[in-house]
Amino acid sequence: MEPFKNNLSPDLVICLADHLSRHVEPFDKASYKTEILAQLDHLELKERARLIADVTARHLPGDLGERFAVLEAILHPMTEVGFDRGSDGKGIRGWGMMPLGMIVADCGLDDFESSFALLKEMTKRATAEFDVRPFLARDQERALAIMAPWVNDPSVHVRRLVSEGTRPRLPWGMRLKRLIEDPAPTLPLLEALKDDPEDYVRRSVANHLNDIAKDHPDLVAEIAARWLKGADANREKLVRHACRSLVKHGHEGTLKALGLNPPKIAVLGPAVDVTEIRYGDAVAFKVDLTSTCVAPQDLVLDYLIHFRKANGSMAPKVFKWKLRLAPGETISLSREHTIRPITTRVYYGGTQAVSLRINGQDYGYSEFQLRMPMG
Numbered sequence: 001m002e003p004f005k006n007n008l009s010p011d012l013v014i015c016l017a018d019h020l021s022r023h024v025e026p027f028d029k030a031s032y033k034t035e036i037l038a039q040l041d042h043l044e045l046k047e048r049a050r051l052i053a054d055v056t057a058r059h060l061p062g063d064l065g066e067r068f069a070v071l072e073a074i075l076h077p078m079t080e081v082g083f084d085r086g087s088d089g090k091g092i093r094g095w096g097m098m099p100l101g102m103i104v105a106d107c108g109l110d111d112f113e114s115s116f117a118l119l120k121e122m123t124k125r126a127t128a129e130f131d132v133r134p135f136l137a138r139d140q141e142r143a144l145a146i147m148a149p150w151v152n153d154p155s156v157h158v159r160r161l162v163s164e165g166t167r168p169r170l171p172w173g174m175r176l177k178r179l180i181e182d183p184a185p186t187l188p189l190l191e192a193l194k195d196d197p198e199d200y201v202r203r204s205v206a207n208h209l210n211d212i213a214k215d216h217p218d219l220v221a222e223i224a225a226r227w228l229k230g231a232d233a234n235r236e237k238l239v240r241h242a243c244r245s246l247v248k249h250g251h252e253g254t255l256k257a258l259g260l261n262p263p264k265i266a267v268l269g270p271a272v273d274v275t276e277i278r279y280g281d282a283v284a285f286k287v288d289l290t291s292t293c294v295a296p297q298d299l300v301l302d303y304l305i306h307f308r309k310a311n312g313s314m315a316p317k318v319f320k321w322k323l324r325l326a327p328g329e330t331i332s333l334s335r336e337h338t339i340r341p342i343t344t345r346v347y348y349g350g351t352q353a354v355s356l357r358i359n360g361q362d363y364g365y366s367e368f369q370l371r372m373p374m375g
Contacts, residue, residue, distance in 0.1 A: 007086075007095035008048040010037055015087045016056065016096065019074040024059060032059055046172075052099035057106065064111060068118050071100055079124035079155065093125035101131035109138050116146045123161045130173045132165040140178055144185055151192040156200055162189050163204040169211040183212045183219070194227060195235060202238045209242035217246055221253030228257060247300050248318040250360025260300055260359045264293035265325070267363040270303065270354050276369040279347060282336040283368055285354050289333070291325040298324055299358055305337060306353040307345070308370070317345075318357065339370060347372065 013036045017029045036055050040048055060067045076091030087096045101122055108115030112135060119128040135143045150162045164170065166186045168179040179186060186208070193205050213220040224239045231239065239258075246254035255261075269287035277283050283305070291297055301321040306314040325331065337354075339347065349372035356363040 003045075004095075005043070005045040005048055008040070008045065008052060008098065010040065012087055012096055013037060013040065013052065015089075016052070016074070016092060018089070019092060020056070020059060020070070023070045023073045024061070027059060032056075049098040049102060053102035053106065056099060057103050060103070064107060064114065067107065068104070068114055071103065072118055072121060074100075075121060076125055079157075095126065097122050097126035097128070098130075101128050104128075105131040105134045109134060112139070112142055112146060116143075120150070120158055120161075124155050124157045127157065127164070128161060129164040129167075129170060132161065133170070133174045133176060136166065136176055136179075137174065140176075140185065144189075148189060151189055156198045159193060159196060159198070160201045160204045163193055163201065163208050167204075167208045167211045169214060180215055183216060187223075194238060195232075199234070202234060203241065206238045206241035210245055213243070213246050217251050218253055220246060221251060221257050224254060225257035244320075247360065248302055248357070250357065250362075252360070255360050258300075260298065263297060263299055263359045263361060264291065265297070265299070265358065266290040266292055267356065267358070270356055270364050270366050272354060272366045272368045274368070276371065277339065278371045279339055279349075279373055282338040283352075283354065284334065284336045285366060286332065286334040287356060287364070288330060289323075289325065290330040291328055293325075294327050296324060296326050300360075301333075302357040303335060303337075304355045304357060304362075306355065306365075308348045308350050308352055310346070310348055312350075314351075314353065316355070 013033060017033050020032070021027045021029045032055060036052055039051055043051060060070055074092050076087065076093035078090070078093065085094050087093055092100065101119065104115050104118055104122070115135065116132070119131055122128045122131070132143065132147070144166070147162050147166070150158050153159055166176070166179065166189065167173070168176050168183060190205050190208055193201055196202050196205070209220050209223065220242065224243050227235060227239050243254045243258060247258065247260070267287065267289055270285040271287070273284040273286070301323055302318045303321060304316040304318050306316045309315050319337065321333070321335075323331065347370065349370050351367055352370050353365055353367045355365045
Protein backbone atom coordinates (compact mmCIF):
# COMPACT_ATOMS: atom_id res chain seq x y z
CA MET A 1 0.00 0.00 0.00
CA GLU A 2 1.32 3.43 -0.96
CA PRO A 3 2.21 5.49 2.16
CA PHE A 4 -0.27 8.30 2.83
CA LYS A 5 2.59 10.81 2.93
CA ASN A 6 3.19 10.30 -0.79
CA ASN A 7 -0.11 12.01 -1.52
CA LEU A 8 1.51 15.26 -0.33
CA SER A 9 3.87 14.99 -3.25
CA PRO A 10 6.10 17.25 -5.37
CA ASP A 11 3.36 17.16 -8.01
CA LEU A 12 0.89 18.61 -5.51
CA VAL A 13 3.36 21.35 -4.55
CA ILE A 14 3.86 22.27 -8.22
CA CYS A 15 0.09 22.29 -8.74
CA LEU A 16 -0.38 24.54 -5.73
CA ALA A 17 2.30 26.89 -6.99
CA ASP A 18 0.60 27.15 -10.37
CA HIS A 19 -2.77 28.02 -8.83
CA LEU A 20 -1.34 30.46 -6.30
CA SER A 21 0.54 32.30 -9.05
CA ARG A 22 -2.81 33.12 -10.68
CA HIS A 23 -4.27 34.71 -7.56
CA VAL A 24 -1.35 36.15 -5.55
CA GLU A 25 0.56 39.21 -6.71
CA PRO A 26 3.48 39.28 -6.38
CA PHE A 27 4.24 35.56 -6.10
CA ASP A 28 7.71 34.02 -6.36
CA LYS A 29 6.81 30.59 -7.75
CA ALA A 30 10.40 29.38 -7.94
CA SER A 31 11.17 30.30 -4.34
CA TYR A 32 7.90 28.72 -3.16
CA LYS A 33 8.62 25.39 -4.84
CA THR A 34 12.29 25.32 -3.85
CA GLU A 35 11.59 25.97 -0.15
CA ILE A 36 9.10 23.10 0.07
CA LEU A 37 10.68 20.56 -2.27
CA ALA A 38 14.09 20.84 -0.62
CA GLN A 39 12.63 19.38 2.60
CA LEU A 40 9.59 17.37 1.52
CA ASP A 41 11.19 14.00 0.83
CA HIS A 42 12.52 13.62 4.39
CA LEU A 43 9.20 14.31 6.15
CA GLU A 44 6.25 12.19 7.24
CA LEU A 45 2.60 12.96 6.49
CA LYS A 46 1.78 15.55 9.14
CA GLU A 47 5.19 17.17 8.81
CA ARG A 48 4.69 17.51 5.06
CA ALA A 49 1.28 19.08 5.58
CA ARG A 50 2.68 21.50 8.15
CA LEU A 51 5.58 22.51 5.88
CA ILE A 52 3.28 23.17 2.91
CA ALA A 53 0.85 25.07 5.14
CA ASP A 54 3.54 27.27 6.67
CA VAL A 55 5.25 28.14 3.40
CA THR A 56 1.95 28.76 1.63
CA ALA A 57 0.76 31.03 4.44
CA ARG A 58 3.88 33.18 4.11
CA HIS A 59 3.08 33.77 0.43
CA LEU A 60 -0.57 34.67 1.01
CA PRO A 61 -1.91 38.19 1.63
CA GLY A 62 -1.79 39.32 5.25
CA ASP A 63 -5.39 40.50 5.33
CA LEU A 64 -7.61 37.61 6.45
CA GLY A 65 -10.37 38.34 3.95
CA GLU A 66 -7.94 38.48 1.05
CA ARG A 67 -6.15 35.37 2.30
CA PHE A 68 -9.37 33.37 2.49
CA ALA A 69 -10.43 34.67 -0.92
CA VAL A 70 -7.26 33.20 -2.45
CA LEU A 71 -7.77 29.85 -0.70
CA GLU A 72 -11.33 29.66 -1.93
CA ALA A 73 -10.33 30.67 -5.45
CA ILE A 74 -7.88 27.78 -5.80
CA LEU A 75 -10.38 25.11 -4.73
CA HIS A 76 -11.34 22.60 -7.39
CA PRO A 77 -14.80 23.29 -8.86
CA MET A 78 -15.76 19.62 -8.57
CA THR A 79 -17.06 18.73 -5.11
CA GLU A 80 -18.11 15.45 -3.48
CA VAL A 81 -14.96 13.64 -4.56
CA GLY A 82 -13.12 12.79 -1.34
CA PHE A 83 -9.49 11.82 -0.99
CA ASP A 84 -9.37 9.53 -3.99
CA ARG A 85 -9.24 12.30 -6.59
CA GLY A 86 -6.13 14.41 -7.01
CA SER A 87 -5.64 18.10 -7.59
CA ASP A 88 -5.19 19.21 -11.19
CA GLY A 89 -5.20 22.24 -13.44
CA LYS A 90 -8.76 23.07 -12.41
CA GLY A 91 -8.02 23.37 -8.70
CA ILE A 92 -7.01 21.79 -5.39
CA ARG A 93 -8.90 18.93 -3.76
CA GLY A 94 -8.33 15.60 -2.00
CA TRP A 95 -5.14 15.49 0.04
CA GLY A 96 -4.42 19.08 -0.91
CA MET A 97 -7.07 20.11 1.60
CA MET A 98 -4.88 18.95 4.49
CA PRO A 99 -2.36 21.83 4.43
CA LEU A 100 -4.96 24.37 3.29
CA GLY A 101 -7.24 23.47 6.19
CA MET A 102 -4.32 23.95 8.56
CA ILE A 103 -3.94 27.52 7.32
CA VAL A 104 -7.58 28.28 8.14
CA ALA A 105 -7.21 26.84 11.64
CA ASP A 106 -3.94 28.73 12.18
CA CYS A 107 -5.15 32.20 11.26
CA GLY A 108 -8.95 32.16 11.47
CA LEU A 109 -9.71 31.64 15.15
CA ASP A 110 -10.77 35.25 15.59
CA ASP A 111 -13.31 35.02 12.75
CA PHE A 112 -15.51 31.95 13.22
CA GLU A 113 -18.04 32.85 10.54
CA SER A 114 -15.55 33.33 7.71
CA SER A 115 -13.46 30.36 8.78
CA PHE A 116 -16.37 27.95 8.98
CA ALA A 117 -17.73 29.15 5.65
CA LEU A 118 -14.39 28.32 4.03
CA LEU A 119 -13.99 25.02 5.88
CA LYS A 120 -17.47 24.05 4.73
CA GLU A 121 -16.32 24.43 1.14
CA MET A 122 -13.04 22.64 1.80
CA THR A 123 -14.71 19.62 3.38
CA LYS A 124 -16.68 19.05 0.16
CA ARG A 125 -13.36 18.39 -1.59
CA ALA A 126 -12.09 15.92 1.07
CA THR A 127 -12.58 16.71 4.76
CA ALA A 128 -12.05 19.48 7.30
CA GLU A 129 -12.48 17.17 10.31
CA PHE A 130 -9.12 18.13 11.81
CA ASP A 131 -9.45 21.83 11.14
CA VAL A 132 -12.73 22.53 12.94
CA ARG A 133 -11.30 21.16 16.17
CA PRO A 134 -9.23 24.20 17.22
CA PHE A 135 -12.43 26.24 16.89
CA LEU A 136 -14.30 23.77 19.09
CA ALA A 137 -11.50 24.01 21.64
CA ARG A 138 -11.59 27.82 21.53
CA ASP A 139 -15.39 28.27 21.81
CA GLN A 140 -17.35 25.03 21.77
CA GLU A 141 -20.79 26.59 22.01
CA ARG A 142 -20.19 28.99 19.16
CA ALA A 143 -18.68 26.33 16.91
CA LEU A 144 -21.52 23.87 17.52
CA ALA A 145 -24.10 26.57 16.86
CA ILE A 146 -22.57 27.12 13.42
CA MET A 147 -22.32 23.41 12.64
CA ALA A 148 -25.72 22.28 13.95
CA PRO A 149 -27.74 23.34 10.86
CA TRP A 150 -25.34 21.39 8.68
CA VAL A 151 -27.05 18.11 9.67
CA ASN A 152 -29.52 18.96 6.88
CA ASP A 153 -26.97 20.12 4.31
CA PRO A 154 -27.25 18.62 0.80
CA SER A 155 -23.54 17.68 0.86
CA VAL A 156 -22.74 14.28 2.36
CA HIS A 157 -19.29 15.61 3.28
CA VAL A 158 -20.73 18.53 5.21
CA ARG A 159 -23.17 16.30 7.09
CA ARG A 160 -20.38 13.88 7.94
CA LEU A 161 -18.22 16.75 9.18
CA VAL A 162 -20.81 17.51 11.87
CA SER A 163 -20.20 14.08 13.37
CA GLU A 164 -16.57 13.40 12.45
CA GLY A 165 -15.23 16.84 13.30
CA THR A 166 -16.77 16.74 16.78
CA ARG A 167 -15.61 13.23 17.71
CA PRO A 168 -14.04 13.49 21.17
CA ARG A 169 -11.13 11.17 20.35
CA LEU A 170 -10.70 11.46 16.59
CA PRO A 171 -7.59 9.51 15.46
CA TRP A 172 -4.81 11.87 14.33
CA GLY A 173 -6.85 14.82 15.62
CA MET A 174 -6.55 16.93 18.73
CA ARG A 175 -8.55 15.63 21.71
CA LEU A 176 -11.66 17.62 22.57
CA LYS A 177 -11.36 17.54 26.36
CA ARG A 178 -14.70 19.16 27.13
CA LEU A 179 -16.56 16.69 24.94
CA ILE A 180 -14.61 13.80 26.45
CA GLU A 181 -15.83 14.90 29.87
CA ASP A 182 -19.38 15.70 28.75
CA PRO A 183 -20.55 14.49 25.33
CA ALA A 184 -24.10 15.81 25.82
CA PRO A 185 -23.70 18.80 23.43
CA THR A 186 -23.15 16.53 20.40
CA LEU A 187 -25.86 13.97 21.16
CA PRO A 188 -28.65 15.95 19.42
CA LEU A 189 -26.43 16.14 16.32
CA LEU A 190 -25.88 12.37 16.32
CA GLU A 191 -29.60 11.87 16.86
CA ALA A 192 -30.31 13.94 13.76
CA LEU A 193 -27.78 11.98 11.68
CA LYS A 194 -28.47 8.42 12.82
CA ASP A 195 -30.79 7.69 9.87
CA ASP A 196 -28.84 9.67 7.28
CA PRO A 197 -29.30 8.16 3.79
CA GLU A 198 -25.53 7.79 3.33
CA ASP A 199 -23.53 5.02 5.00
CA TYR A 200 -20.53 7.40 4.98
CA VAL A 201 -22.35 9.60 7.48
CA ARG A 202 -23.86 6.79 9.55
CA ARG A 203 -20.47 5.14 9.96
CA SER A 204 -19.09 8.41 11.33
CA VAL A 205 -21.96 8.51 13.85
CA ALA A 206 -21.06 4.97 14.90
CA ASN A 207 -17.39 5.90 15.33
CA HIS A 208 -18.38 8.99 17.31
CA LEU A 209 -20.44 6.85 19.69
CA ASN A 210 -17.55 4.41 19.97
CA ASP A 211 -15.38 7.35 21.08
CA ILE A 212 -17.96 8.31 23.71
CA ALA A 213 -18.16 4.70 24.89
CA LYS A 214 -14.54 4.82 26.02
CA ASP A 215 -15.47 7.32 28.74
CA HIS A 216 -19.25 6.88 29.14
CA PRO A 217 -20.10 3.22 28.46
CA ASP A 218 -23.45 3.25 30.26
CA LEU A 219 -24.60 6.25 28.23
CA VAL A 220 -23.82 4.53 24.92
CA ALA A 221 -25.56 1.35 26.11
CA GLU A 222 -28.67 3.41 26.85
CA ILE A 223 -28.51 5.09 23.43
CA ALA A 224 -28.06 1.70 21.77
CA ALA A 225 -31.12 0.26 23.48
CA ARG A 226 -33.22 3.27 22.49
CA TRP A 227 -32.04 3.44 18.89
CA LEU A 228 -32.61 -0.28 18.32
CA LYS A 229 -36.33 0.03 19.02
CA GLY A 230 -37.99 -0.13 15.61
CA ALA A 231 -34.58 0.11 13.92
CA ASP A 232 -34.16 -0.75 10.26
CA ALA A 233 -31.14 -2.70 9.00
CA ASN A 234 -29.04 0.45 8.49
CA ARG A 235 -29.55 1.74 12.01
CA GLU A 236 -28.98 -1.69 13.50
CA LYS A 237 -25.67 -1.89 11.63
CA LEU A 238 -24.75 1.57 12.96
CA VAL A 239 -25.51 0.60 16.55
CA ARG A 240 -23.59 -2.65 16.39
CA HIS A 241 -20.56 -0.87 14.96
CA ALA A 242 -20.84 1.83 17.63
CA CYS A 243 -20.88 -0.79 20.37
CA ARG A 244 -17.97 -2.88 19.09
CA SER A 245 -15.55 -1.85 21.84
CA LEU A 246 -18.15 -2.31 24.58
CA VAL A 247 -18.99 -5.78 23.30
CA LYS A 248 -15.30 -6.68 23.22
CA HIS A 249 -15.05 -5.71 26.88
CA GLY A 250 -18.23 -7.53 27.85
CA HIS A 251 -20.15 -4.45 28.98
CA GLU A 252 -23.30 -5.89 30.50
CA GLY A 253 -25.70 -3.10 29.54
CA THR A 254 -24.53 -3.13 25.95
CA LEU A 255 -24.81 -6.90 25.61
CA LYS A 256 -28.35 -6.67 26.96
CA ALA A 257 -29.24 -3.86 24.54
CA LEU A 258 -27.98 -5.95 21.61
CA GLY A 259 -29.92 -8.99 22.76
CA LEU A 260 -26.75 -10.93 23.55
CA ASN A 261 -27.61 -13.12 26.51
CA PRO A 262 -25.12 -15.07 28.62
CA PRO A 263 -24.07 -17.97 26.40
CA LYS A 264 -25.33 -21.48 27.05
CA ILE A 265 -22.45 -23.36 25.57
CA ALA A 266 -19.78 -25.99 26.21
CA VAL A 267 -16.32 -24.96 25.08
CA LEU A 268 -13.35 -27.20 24.29
CA GLY A 269 -10.27 -25.11 23.64
CA PRO A 270 -8.84 -23.02 22.26
CA ALA A 271 -5.94 -25.38 21.66
CA VAL A 272 -2.85 -24.20 19.82
CA ASP A 273 -1.47 -26.52 17.16
CA VAL A 274 2.19 -25.73 17.87
CA THR A 275 3.36 -24.43 21.22
CA GLU A 276 6.41 -22.61 19.84
CA ILE A 277 6.45 -20.26 16.85
CA ARG A 278 8.95 -17.86 15.36
CA TYR A 279 8.36 -14.17 14.81
CA GLY A 280 6.71 -13.78 11.41
CA ASP A 281 4.91 -17.14 11.61
CA ALA A 282 1.27 -17.74 12.57
CA VAL A 283 -0.14 -19.19 15.75
CA ALA A 284 -2.82 -21.71 14.73
CA PHE A 285 -5.55 -22.78 17.12
CA LYS A 286 -8.90 -24.56 17.12
CA VAL A 287 -11.98 -24.74 19.33
CA ASP A 288 -15.09 -26.93 19.60
CA LEU A 289 -18.33 -25.25 20.67
CA THR A 290 -21.52 -27.09 21.63
CA SER A 291 -24.81 -25.32 22.29
CA THR A 292 -26.57 -26.35 25.51
CA CYS A 293 -29.53 -24.09 24.74
CA VAL A 294 -33.01 -25.16 23.56
CA ALA A 295 -33.17 -22.20 21.15
CA PRO A 296 -30.80 -20.76 18.53
CA GLN A 297 -28.15 -18.43 19.95
CA ASP A 298 -26.49 -15.39 18.39
CA LEU A 299 -22.97 -15.39 19.73
CA VAL A 300 -20.36 -12.66 19.44
CA LEU A 301 -17.20 -14.71 19.49
CA ASP A 302 -13.87 -12.95 19.86
CA TYR A 303 -10.45 -14.43 20.27
CA LEU A 304 -7.81 -12.75 22.40
CA ILE A 305 -4.08 -12.89 21.87
CA HIS A 306 -2.36 -12.18 25.17
CA PHE A 307 0.86 -10.48 24.12
CA ARG A 308 3.85 -10.27 26.41
CA LYS A 309 4.87 -6.73 27.43
CA ALA A 310 8.34 -5.41 28.19
CA ASN A 311 7.81 -5.83 31.94
CA GLY A 312 6.74 -9.45 31.53
CA SER A 313 3.03 -8.90 32.11
CA MET A 314 0.40 -9.86 29.53
CA ALA A 315 -1.87 -7.49 27.58
CA PRO A 316 -4.80 -8.97 25.62
CA LYS A 317 -5.73 -7.76 22.14
CA VAL A 318 -9.22 -8.65 20.91
CA PHE A 319 -9.98 -9.90 17.38
CA LYS A 320 -13.43 -10.53 15.92
CA TRP A 321 -15.35 -13.70 15.13
CA LYS A 322 -19.11 -14.21 14.97
CA LEU A 323 -21.45 -17.18 14.65
CA ARG A 324 -24.92 -18.55 15.28
CA LEU A 325 -25.53 -21.91 16.93
CA ALA A 326 -28.65 -24.04 16.57
CA PRO A 327 -29.96 -25.95 19.61
CA GLY A 328 -27.55 -28.77 20.47
CA GLU A 329 -25.27 -27.95 17.54
CA THR A 330 -21.54 -28.58 17.76
CA ILE A 331 -19.19 -26.60 15.57
CA SER A 332 -15.43 -26.85 15.13
CA LEU A 333 -13.56 -23.66 14.32
CA SER A 334 -9.93 -23.00 13.48
CA ARG A 335 -7.93 -19.84 13.01
CA GLU A 336 -4.43 -18.66 12.20
CA HIS A 337 -3.06 -15.37 13.51
CA THR A 338 0.22 -14.17 12.05
CA ILE A 339 2.65 -12.48 14.42
CA ARG A 340 4.05 -9.93 12.01
CA PRO A 341 5.47 -6.40 12.26
CA ILE A 342 2.90 -3.64 12.71
CA THR A 343 3.48 0.00 13.61
CA THR A 344 1.26 -0.07 16.69
CA ARG A 345 2.89 -2.94 18.58
CA VAL A 346 6.31 -4.01 19.82
CA TYR A 347 6.66 -7.76 20.34
CA TYR A 348 8.61 -9.44 23.11
CA GLY A 349 9.66 -13.05 23.10
CA GLY A 350 8.51 -15.59 25.63
CA THR A 351 5.15 -16.84 26.79
CA GLN A 352 2.04 -15.57 24.99
CA ALA A 353 -1.49 -17.03 25.03
CA VAL A 354 -4.81 -17.39 23.22
CA SER A 355 -8.28 -17.31 24.82
CA LEU A 356 -11.90 -16.78 23.76
CA ARG A 357 -14.55 -14.24 24.67
CA ILE A 358 -18.16 -15.20 23.94
CA ASN A 359 -20.90 -12.62 24.58
CA GLY A 360 -18.50 -10.89 26.92
CA GLN A 361 -17.53 -13.97 28.93
CA ASP A 362 -14.01 -15.43 28.82
CA TYR A 363 -13.21 -19.08 28.06
CA GLY A 364 -10.02 -21.09 27.87
CA TYR A 365 -6.36 -20.09 27.93
CA SER A 366 -3.73 -21.79 25.81
CA GLU A 367 -0.10 -20.70 25.97
CA PHE A 368 2.56 -20.68 23.27
CA GLN A 369 6.14 -19.47 23.06
CA LEU A 370 7.20 -16.70 20.69
CA ARG A 371 10.82 -16.76 19.54
CA MET A 372 12.18 -13.44 18.40
CA PRO A 373 15.09 -13.12 15.93
CA MET A 374 18.54 -12.78 17.45
CA GLY A 375 20.20 -9.38 17.47
